[in-house]
């Protein structure tokens with residue numbers, strides 16, 4: 080919460096500075112309105128990467144928690160069709176959402192038609208106000224509205240949930256280009272969706288894939304997530320993959336993350352047979368093979384989720400209640 084307050088203070092200072100400029104220098108104010116946000120790809124720690132013809136990823140490289148609240152934590156996606164554009168996950172703030180739309184404008188003159196939230200977590204949906212201010216439809220699935228309003232609402236007074244809630248398999252068309260949205264389970268309590276562009280074989284997974292990052296699992300179901308990864312590996316074996324966090328990969332990244340979850344489950348099964356206490360379990364050191372992963376601050380919460388879900392065999396509801404009651408605010412964002 081403290082961190083979020085700091086972010087809020089930062090945004091307030093930016094706003095006050097903008098008001099000062101408007102009062103003193105009308106010409107500068109006009110420029111500020113034209114550019115909409117002061118964030119740049121550089122200041123946001125984002126790299127624009129072409130994933131296929133007219134398909135781009137904005138790849139975040141900062142560790143978590145970010146050293147600078149203006150830096151993007153997750154990846155965003157841009158899919159340009161023959162008559163319009165679809166964007167995925169407008170980051171954690173309106174300024175970063177604005178940056179996503181400004182980046183689209185540097186790539187094409189075509190209008191954005193759809194905004195997709197791959198799940199409800201704050202780092203992927205906090206930028207939704209930038210879509211709403213452009214009168215763009217935001218799509219999400221399952222209980223995404225409820226989860227955003229109740230869970231994200233504690234730390235964000237400007238919640239903008241999707242106004243189109245999809246159910247089942249959806250195909251959207253950007254002129255000639257088909258974009259498939261499909262539901263999978265495991266990371267965020269029934270709000271996970273993937274975006275796939277069949278003509279280019281590009282898969283945007285949201286947080287069903289953390290690549291070279293310690294994942295955020297406390298809000299998910301580890302065993303369900305393992306089954307989803309096995310399915311994604313079969314269904315998208317030849318796709319280029321944009322993960323929710325971490326660098327662009329392919330089926331190898333899905334395999335590697337599936338191994339990570341299997342390692343976590345193996346640890347939890349060992350704790351069960353050894354009668355390990357939760358206190359001891361959560362103190363387990365990060366295995367050396369994952370020492371170059373970012374987001375290591377999340378590892379204790381991985382251990383705790385594994386202990387609850389695997390060692391104790393708690394169901395989702397008990398596990399999520401435990402998570403909501405015990406996790407620090409800064410970790411709830413992912």
Ligand SMILES: [Zn+2]
Nearest residue numbers: 153202286413
């Ligand atoms: Zn995330």
